[in-house]
Amino acid sequence: MTVLFSNSRNAQRYRAAFFLSLPALIGLFLFHYWPIADTVRLSFTDYKVFTGEFTFTGLKNYDLALKDPLLLLSLKNTAVFFLIKVPLQMALGLMLAMLVAKPGRDSTLLRTLVLFPAVTSMVVASIVWGMMFHSDIGIVNSLLESLGLPQQGFLRDKHQALPVLAAITIWKDVGLSMIFYLAGLLAIPGEYYEAARIDGAGRWQLFRNITLPLLNRTHVFVLVTSTIAAFKIFVPVEVLTDGGPSNATRVIVHYIFHLAFRFNRFSYATALSVILAVLLIAISVFQLRITRDEDDD
Amino acid sequence: MTERLSSKPGRRPALGSLARMALYLLIVVVFATPYLWIVGSTFKSRQDLFDDLYPVSVKTFVPSNPTMENLTGLFSDTNFAQAFLNSVTVAAMSVTFAVTINSMIAFVLAWLKFPGRRLLFLVILATLTIAFEAKLIPLFLTMQQLHIDNTLPSIFLPWITDAFIIFLLRQHFAELPQDLYDAAIIDGCSFFRMYWQVMLPNIVPALVSAAFIKFIFSWDSFIWPSIVITDESKTVITVALAKLFSDEYIKWELVFAGSFVATVPVVVIFIFLQRYYVQGFVRSGLK
Incomplete structure (x- = not known):
């Protein structure tokens, strides 16, 4: 290979490569690494909006965070939301993938339909489901009435609001989980099933001993990505509940957002952003670690 | 099966x-x-x-x-027509810049062997691990300091470099045969022409995937535009719709019409580009 190039050709190649990479690298540092570093810096300061001045205050913001009951509550709500959403979304994603893995027109249509929400904006998904679950003019309560069942508060009920938000986001996101599972399913060699069937394995055994374990990599991928998404829930809360009723849907990103952009508490909000970022990385690492251990068994 | x-x-x-x-x-x-x-x-x-x-x-x-009165009302009584146009503009700019710029660096990462190549790729991928919510505040303050807040470019500029797209396209570039590269070198092809005329035309399906996924991302974006845009005439469709929905006296019929306008065109495009959308995610997710 190298004989093909003279030194000047090499220099010309590196120069071209430099200019081809430059725009993306500028974006990377200007709009990613620099703001991240700045988030960390701001979290150690007190920012005055009116003067635009920063005063260094050390760990004060983090100290405040430790004593902030609303932070604790929003973390708890976020965790509950994650616990409702992620297992359900994974189970439903796998189930849908198994349904549409069978080739045919039905499967293609079903797959397309389940992916519609993935390309529908979260604002629209929130609004339309918010109206469906509306306690006065919603379709769901109308159906309940027709069936002679009691009307529900849904988003206005402090016990139901968070599960309803989870249902809405599952509806939105399950299509992507489905296609990841579908790709995983199609990669499992058919011979495994035939061999097991010859040995007399039933359908449940095939599922339990072949499908589930061979999808391990897919489980990990879907788990980690959907966990991160669940911890960042924001749009349906902002559009539908604004953290209510009585703080039942106050979640971490919504809390940070409101501290910063409604109450101008930028510095404190950045400290919470840092906490969130560290938490998310820790959770991802933890999930990768435990799933890898399972792999070794 | x-x-x-x-x-x-x-x-x-x-x-x-x-x-x-x-x-x-x-x-x-x-x-x-x-x-x-x-x-x-x-x-x-x-x-x-x-x-x-x-x-x-x-x-x-x-x-x-x-x-038709809801749709006509939506376009005459609210700023929805402007918001729709802004969303289209932002999406078009975002897709054009993102596909161009990210494919350039993806090509370099796939075909130029240089010291630090792996490290650079890692530095790019690492951006995927940090939630963008964690940098919103400094990003917003920067836009203010640069006096480009409240402009359409401020909506899409920060999201042009996209690690997901770089990863996806690098994968496709790297899978092209060595022979293609060698033959072009023998013909005296420059490195830039190698990218533009030899390699790029061979990964068009992946470019379509990247473009469509970026389009959806842009069309869906809500948090950032709602922070960086305060001027009504620069607003985008998601923000306009959320505002319609949060009015004290909600005009439900307009909310439906707005949801229709925001959703139906995208879903129709999706029906045709579905394959690219699915491939884009599957190829980048599991390899």
């Missing part, structure tokens, strides 16, 4: 297929109802909209006196 995932032949086939039918029906109802409701209600008068709700029937989804 067909055989192993379908029910076993023999015992109780009728029951199995009946259960499967019921399951299909349930899924269709859950996923199609919101769209049918949006479409049906968009073409109903406000009065009909409420009258047809209790009890739920075919009438709830099919307008008995179809009208």
